[in-house]
Amino acid sequence: MAAKRKTPVKTRNPDLIRGVGKYSRSKMYHKRGLWAIKAKHGGVFPRHDPKPKAPVAPEKAPKFYPAEDVKKPLLNKRKPKPTKLRASITPGTVLILLAGRFMGKRVVFLKQLTSGLLLVTGPFKINGVPLRRVNQSYVIATSTKVDISGVNVEKYDDKYFAKEVEKKKKGGGEFFEAEKEDKKTLPDEKKENQKAVDASLIKSIEGVADLKAYLAARFSLKSGMKPHELVF
Amino acid sequence: MPFKRYVEIGRVALVNYGKDYGKLVVIVDVVDQNRALVDAPDMVRGQMNFKRLTLTDITIDIPRVPKKKTLIEAMEKADVKNKWESSSWGRKLIVQKRRASLNDFDRFKLMLAKIKRSGVIKQELAKLKKENASSI
Numbered sequence: 001m002a003a004k005r006k007t008p009v010k011t012r013n014p015d016l017i018r019g020v021g022k023y024s025r026s027k028m029y030h031k032r033g034l035w036a037i038k039a040k041h042g043g044v045f046p047r048h049d050p051k052p053k054a055p056v057a058p059e060k061a062p063k064f065y066p067a068e069d070v071k072k073p074l075l076n077k078r079k080p081k082p083t084k085l086r087a088s089i090t091p092g093t094v095l096i097l098l099a100g101r102f103m104g105k106r107v108v109f110l111k112q113l114t115s116g117l118l119l120v121t122g123p124f125k126i127n128g129v130p131l132r133r134v135n136q137s138y139v140i141a142t143s144t145k146v147d148i149s150g151v152n153v154e155k156y157d158d159k160y161f162a163k164e165v166e167k168k169k170k171g172g173g174e175f176f177e178a179e180k181e182d183k184k185t186l187p188d189e190k191k192e193n194q195k196a197v198d199a200s201l202i203k204s205i206e207g208v209a210d211l212k213a214y215l216a217a218r219f220s221l222k223s224g225m226k227p228h229e230l231v232f
Numbered sequence: 233m234p235f236k237r238y239v240e241i242g243r244v245a246l247v248n249y250g251k252d253y254g255k256l257v258v259i260v261d262v263v264d265q266n267r268a269l270v271d272a273p274d275m276v277r278g279q280m281n282f283k284r285l286t287l288t289d290i291t292i293d294i295p296r297v298p299k300k301k302t303l304i305e306a307m308e309k310a311d312v313k314n315k316w317e318s319s320s321w322g323r324k325l326i327v328q329k330r331r332a333s334l335n336d337f338d339r340f341k342l343m344l345a346k347i348k349r350s351g352v353i354k355q356e357l358a359k360l361k362k363e364n365a366s367s368i
């Protein structure tokens with residue numbers, strides 16, 4: 001295939017009706033400047049010889065043919081679209097977690113990661129929720145916003161949250177011998193990161209009356225509260 | 233017990249069903265046994281079934297089917313808006329609307345305020361109880 005152009009060409013032949021252009025073949029020949037290209041190359045249209053192909057190794061006959069013809073699955077070139085963030089969720093929004101260990105906790109939204117998950121923090125000192133990823137579907141967005149300008153979340157991405165891969169030892173007999181060494185402790189670096197993110201957040205939270213107590217409390221449905229009528 | 237609120241030209245009513253739910257309208261004419269011609273400053277004059285209206289205590293002085301301008305002047309003269317918002321019915325509706333529009337954070341602050349208030353009340357009550365008990 002010829003090299004792709006950097007900007008796709010706007011056609012010089014506007015449509016009068018679908019299927020009928022304004023200019024005839026000869027007019028278009030002139031408009032596209034094919035006469036100039038021919039003149040530049042001495043009356044002939046430039047021809048590029050095909051590039052010499054690398055020598056292909058001769059294919060060997062396969063060792064095994066299946067008894068019946070094996071069907072090849074159809075080609076699937078589908079690329080999933082990037083997760084759309086709800087309009088009500090902006091950096092600094094207070095979210096209510098609906099599932100998991102921190103169900104009901106009110107939490108501050110920091111940013112959306114490339115995987116589509118939301119990066120969220122308690123802050124840890126206030127309600128015990130660390131820097132964590134959460135799915136948009138398991139979250140209610142409230143209209144309360146926290147000032148998040150002092151926080152730098154550039155360096156947090158999905159790789160930061162990847163599980164550590166344990167090296168597996170070969171040897172089935174060692175099943176009942178040594179159990180796992182210790183409980184996995186959180187590396188100091190992650191604790192420092194948590195403190196760094198939470199420092200300016202806590203300052204801006206303490207600037208608003210009752211917001212700290214609000215984030216420390218859990219949300220629950222009480223008698224008479226109808227979720228479809230509540231304004232969050 | 234006799235009726236106190238009558239359907240008459242100039243009676244202000246509250247719409248309790250339909251597209252204009254919650255609006256205050258004025259009855260400007262009676263179409264037949266079941267329907268009235270109804271008008272308000274911010275809507276096109278139209279008919280409504282009486283079943284969709286709840287009569288209020290407020291009436292204004294208008295001729296039958298007044299022009300919009302006359303209607304608005306008469307409503308200003310009778311001060312319908314302020315009379316409504318200061319009446320206990322009107323105040324209740326305003327409070328209901330405010331409660332329904334509360335944010336999650338607002339509801340939390342409300343809870344704190346209620347607890348604080350009841351704390352103060354209980355303190356006073358305990359004081360009074362103690363005085364009473366000691367005086368017996």
